[in-house]
Amino acid sequence: MSLSKSIKTDSSRRLSSLKTLWPFLRPYRGRISLAFVLLCLGSATILLVPLAFRDLIDFGFGQRQHAGAGLLGSLSLNGRFAVLFGLACLWALAVSARYYTVTWIGERVTADLRTAVYARVLVQSPQFFETLQTGEVLSRLTGDTILIQTVVGSSVSMGLRSLFQFIGGMIMLAVTSLHLFSLNLGLMALLTLPILAIGRKVKKLSRESQDRIADASALAGEILNAVPTVQAYTQETRETRRFAERAEVSFKTAIRRTRVRAALTALIIMAVMGSIIFVLWVGANLVHEGGMTGGQLASFVLYAVLVAGGVGTMAEVWGDIMRAAGATGRLLELLHAKPAIVEANVPEPLLRPEKAEIRFDHVSFHYPSRMQTAALADITLAIAPGESIALVGPSGAGKSTLFQLLLRFYEVSDGTIRFNGQDIRELSLQELRNRIAIVPQDPVIFSANALENIRYGRPDASDEEVIAAAKSAQVEEFIHRLPEGYQTFLGERGTRLSGGQRQRIAIARAILKNAPLLLLDEATSALDAESEILVQEGLNTAMQGRTTLIIAHRLATVKKVGRIIVLNQGRIVETGAPEDLRRQSGLYARLASLQFDIQ
Ligand SMILES: Nc1ncnc2c1ncn2[C@@H]1O[C@H](COP(=O)(O)OP(=O)(O)OP(=O)(O)O)[C@@H](O)[C@H]1O
Missing domain, CATH: 3.40.50.300 (P-loop containing nucleotide triphosphate hydrolases)
Known part of the structure; x- marks a missing residue:
């Protein structure tokens, strides 16, 4: 209980550090709103596609006597394909415009943030650099800002798109067939727990693997700066061996992670395909008994794929967001670092500036x-x-x-x-x-x-x-x-x-x-x-x-x-x-x- 509470406060604290990015986002409010509108447009279009498919199957080349019904009314087969193509074009345009806008915001905010942090670091007194290594400042300026760029410039919009896709897809699933929807929901709930547990393990191993790679790079960084000394003392073989040992450890950690990840992939594919096949099987029987049309079943499967895709992306994006929150925290430390030397509020002008006594x-x-x-x-x-x-x-x-x-x-x-x-x-x-x-x-x-x-x-x-x-x-x-x-x-x-x-x-x-x-x-x-x-x-x-x-x-x-x-x-x-x-x-x-x- 206390553990889950502490995890929660920790992640909410980390998340709240993202709020402090707002001053950097605020100047670009207009573009952010535009990106949001494009995002909604793209999501709405993609949600319409399964419906168009349903109509295509049921009224396009299904029973002709129903022509005139469905989403597209009395359109001919060619007309229906034209509408489908139109939807695809609209989607493509919305996606590309959103991609451009969001990436622009990400790059812009990162550049602003980097400059602000750099300017702040440059006014620090030597005391500051006694405790913080310049390598660390550099890694924050590059690595941490790239993490933030990923989140601002893509993850957030991907996450929102997936959320819309997930919510819209779930609603459409329920509307299409409540019976199949409840079956599907039960199956998903059953399979989510083991997948989450293994996912956690993968995450832990990933972090370990990153740490081992960092160890090896730290060693390489130090030695590369001292190559003449290494050669003068003919320590090349020993240094190569030391690096090889660390590289080996990082290889082993990476393989352990890959093994668990491979198992996870198998489980996910089996779970997803299994549920689709199961739902198709139940659905096919329903179609056979006249409980639903073939088009409805097809659109149901498409929505299920959209929902599953949405969940997958959201999980990935969540990881990115948490990492970016950590990075923001570290950058803010630099951004809010107070110089040890405080200037006078109203400095006096120097008298007789051409002399020095x-x-x-x-x-x-x-x-x-x-x-x-x-x-x-x-x-x-x-x-x-x-x-x-x-x-x-x-x-x-x-x-x-x-x-x-x-x-x-x-x-x-x-x-x-x-x-x-x-x-x-x-x-x-x-x-x-x-x-x-x-x-x-x-x-x-x-x-x-x-x-x-x-x-x-x-x-x-x-x-x-x-x-x-x-x-x-x-x-x-x-x-x-x-x-x-x-x-x-x-x-x-x-x-x-x-x-x-x-x-x-x-x-x-x-x-x-x-x-x-x-x-x-x-x-x-x-x-x-x-x-x-x-x-x-x-x-x-x-x-x-x-x-x-x-x-x-x-x-x-x-x-x-x-x-x-x-x-x-x-x-x-x-x-x-x-x-x-x-x-x-x-x-x-x-x-x-x-x-x-x-x-
Ligand atoms: N950044 C620092 N933090 C802590 N102690 C320091 C720092 N810089 C110098 N010292 C200490 O302050 C003392 C005076 O150092 P300083 O560099 O002024 O000596 P110096 O007379 O210029 O010596 P040299 O002739 O070797 O350059 C030394 O004992 C040194 O160890």
């Missing part, structure tokens, strides 16, 4: 996934407009975290960060981030050509501006060696470039953005000594008149900055000019002597 006032921060340890603790730091400072310190000291907070990817746990004196929480995210250009540790290259990759820094920049930025970042040096110069396609994630070349593209992008605050996160770490000197020249030009924060492990690269901030375990431990810090016997002096004395 930064202040950290007692800033502390814990990553949400690691609340017990502070990534930054009580950071107080003032950076004047146009000043260049370097952040140094051991790995994990919190240097990159400082950049993340400046970009407001995360919210400070305590304290305030000010940009030109304004709390960054009072500014709009767009305004803030528009004023910051960053060269990250591991630069991202998009699958486009070199020109477009640099232009990402400022999409409205002219070709000349892009090329000027490229020159400053020493991109020119290697770009002319690429087969098509600036037009060379750089491959997905820039796989066709070396690490140093990728960094130079990212530097050019940041130079092009022309923002008052420049953040360099080990921007030249992947360059050889010669290129580094060249790029440094470009960066020096870019840093002119800009506030610049540089994270550097190689202290030689930041010898010329005005001030060095030494971080250790989330705290500022030393501050000062490089030469002053070397004279003190602190962390910087230790790091410097390790690096410089070795060189």
Whole structure:
């Protein structure tokens, strides 16, 4: 009892998530109504066909003395065939128009839904992607939306058509012969129970089989991304065996499902054919005794076939609808995900936007996934407009975290960060981030050509501006060696470039953005000594008149900055000019002597 109740609430809860699709359907109300009208027209036509057949048999080439009776009145044999053909044409037109309209709605709604979910995902902060893998987002955007498309773009209309066919067919069966109808109903009830039980088993096995296939694909996905490592460790045979094992399990599960399904098919065919033959047998006897006409029996059988077809389709559609309800639930989770960073209701405009003066006032921060340890603790730091400072310190000291907070990817746990004196929480995210250009540790290259990759820094920049930025970042040096110069396609994630070349593209992008605050996160770490000197020249030009924060492990690269901030375990431990810090016997002096004395 409680089990059936919980199943019911579960499915009704899942079904109710379908309601939330309505905002996406609403704009297309007109087309939905049109599809419904076409659906009714098609169903009505198909229900008329058995009647036309009845008349054809009874009055067309049956007893001629009855000519003038029946649905089609006094039509000649040819006339009756013409009407039948007309019905067929009407049906065909209604079906094709409905198919087009409904598929259109399905495709449209899916495209809208995908775009809405994508837009929502793009505004989420990095924290969101720590818990949800991008692969999962992609599968929701593709797999789940396809399920919804199937339901909106075909299943619902198929289901409704079958429902009409079922109800109309049942009524017509009862009208045609109450006696045969009751016999048929009893038989159907008797056979439905075992079929339902086996159907449930098939469903369970299907799900299991899907899961096993997903297991195998997950393994393949991981390994295909790591082919060079697999080959370097000569693990091809082992990996093939691991995949083969999973493929074998999925094969066995699929075969188990197929066996049950084969048995189910046999049972259904026997049940359907058995009842038709049984009804025909009883009906033939009735015709023989004069209880009904041959035409009536023929139309009865046709209606029975319509009803049976309707039931079959409805069962299938129900499965689709339940799956789509699950998919909608998962998509809505994404659609309603609240960004962890909330913008101010009425953001303040940034004062003096051409300058960048930064202040950290007692800033502390814990990553949400690691609340017990502070990534930054009580950071107080003032950076004047146009000043260049370097952040140094051991790995994990919190240097990159400082950049993340400046970009407001995360919210400070305590304290305030000010940009030109304004709390960054009072500014709009767009305004803030528009004023910051960053060269990250591991630069991202998009699958486009070199020109477009640099232009990402400022999409409205002219070709000349892009090329000027490229020159400053020493991109020119290697770009002319690429087969098509600036037009060379750089491959997905820039796989066709070396690490140093990728960094130079990212530097050019940041130079092009022309923002008052420049953040360099080990921007030249992947360059050889010669290129580094060249790029440094470009960066020096870019840093002119800009506030610049540089994270550097190689202290030689930041010898010329005005001030060095030494971080250790989330705290500022030393501050000062490089030469002053070397004279003190602190962390910087230790790091410097390790690096410089070795060189
Ligand atoms: N997303 C995250 N979730 C939880 N902890 C994090 C996250 N990112 C970084 N940390 C932790 O925060 C601390 C500071 O990391 P951060 O990346 O700022 O160090 P860093 O000084 O830039 O190091 P490196 O020089 O190696 O880049 C580290 O202990 C790190 O493990």
